[in-house]
Amino acid sequence: MFNPSVVKALRSLDDWHFEVLRVLEEKMRHYETVPTDVVARETEASKDLTLKRLSTLHRYGLVWAPRGRERGFVLNYNGLDAIALRSVVNRGILVSIGGRIGAGKESEVYEAVTAEEERVAVKFYRMGSRSFKKYKRHRDIALHSHLYMEASRLAAKRELEALQILYPRGIKVPRPIYRNRHLLVTELIRGIELAKVKAVDDPALLLEKVLRNLVEAFRAGVVNCDLSAYNVIYLPESGDVFLIDWPQWVSPDHATAKFYLRRDIDNVLEFFERRLHHRPNKDIMREILGENVY
Ligand SMILES: Nc1ncnc2c1ncn2[C@@H]1O[C@H](COP(=O)(O)OP(=O)(O)OP(=O)(O)O)[C@@H](O)[C@H]1O
Ligand SMILES: [Mg+2]
Structure with a gap:
């Protein structure tokens, strides 16, 4: 099954929580940890309300505060999964996500169902996430997580490019369907x-x-x-x-x-x-x- 806390977040969090996640995603390029003030300003909400939203996201395991809450927050892969999945659902690409069908060095692959009821494969890139477990240098890695996430996005983009060149020429690769951020939807190969x-x-x-x-x-x-x-x-x-x-x-x-x-x-x-x-x-x-x- 897909990460239960991400699924739960998708079911129960409102638009504003996702707006906060999107602001973190964007601002992580410029801040080591994104201060609550910045999030409040960008979402046009009070600091109290913003802190409440961030605490909820923290409780759901979608964000981290590697230097303590006062210094601000960063998105982790759960948070990135949540915004990417919400996008593909809102755009009418996917309707549900199922069990894991594969895992590699830098990715996890899940089965999912599209609006046309086609069963497809969804690859989530997870650059750097192995080092989290391996070295237990949680904090150091969290502080660089935007670089890993950027690498994951790029990998998904590059893979889509290859499939878009190869598939139309009749080369046996999965049919590319859609990409959002670090997530790539393709034909499911039952083999x-x-x-x-x-x-x-x-x-x-x-x-x-x-x-x-x-x-x-x-x-x-x-x-x-x-x-x-x-x-x-x-x-x-x-x-x-x-x-x-x-x-x-x-x-x-x-x-x-x-x-x-x-x-x-x-x-x-x-x-x-x-x-x-x-x-x-x-x-x-x-x-x-x-x-x-x-
Ligand atoms: N389109 C697909 N249909 C069915 N199964 C798939 C599909 N794509 C991937 N898989 C399964 O998931 C596994 C991992 O996928 P893939 O090889 O694409 O990534 P990876 O090995 O994590 O890549 P990396 O080289 O980054 O480690 C595959 O070995 C395969 O079993
Ligand atoms: Mg592989």
Whole structure:
């Protein structure tokens, strides 16, 4: 289930609380912690009322006061999730959010339902949030959280850009639907991560599909840079594959694009050899990838 305190906040907080969150989001670019006075001024409310709203948001776990309440507040990822989700709901994109279907180094992926009753995937970027748990330097990190949130927003934006280039060209990636802040809505792929697959009927054919998509992505102007069996989704029934996870892509004119492409290909080949005991011969590789790629 999605974070209960965020869900509860979406159900019970009013427009003014969200206005306060939006002001924090905006002002965090300029203040280490946003003073209550600033929030009061921006929302045209009294200081008392503003402090009350901030206390409520604090109780819901959507904001932090890393230097004490007197010094002001910052938004955390719960708060950012709340404003982003409210936006996608208000714009009529999503109607509900369900269980978690995946998690990576810097993100969490949930299932959701759109207004057209389509089940979709929603990826929430969480740059920096791991360091919160790891180092327990809560305060230091909270003071820089706007930088992490900015990085998360950028990652979602970059991933959307890649999907918008690739999907219309028929390359097997999830259909992009919508982005808001650090949140990206795409088609839900009902398959399994290739990394979890133990055996397939025709490994040669499967490998060819993965490599052909990679080459076509390269020709379309996109090198994934993080491809591995974890970022390939396999559909056992149809034998189809989808390539996911594109925030760190580069264009082929990037100085080390060819190096990244080789590394993506080698990751895939390594998996096929180790797990599926399949190694393609050089001629086939050249046939699929072309002289100038491999
Ligand atoms: N469109 C989708 N449909 C179904 N499942 C998905 C979809 N997108 C992601 N997932 C699941 O969520 C997992 C994590 O997603 P993804 O690989 O995009 O992010 P990530 O691994 O967190 O990225 P990062 O490289 O930043 O760590 C995937 O391995 C997959 O199981
Ligand atoms: Mg991944």
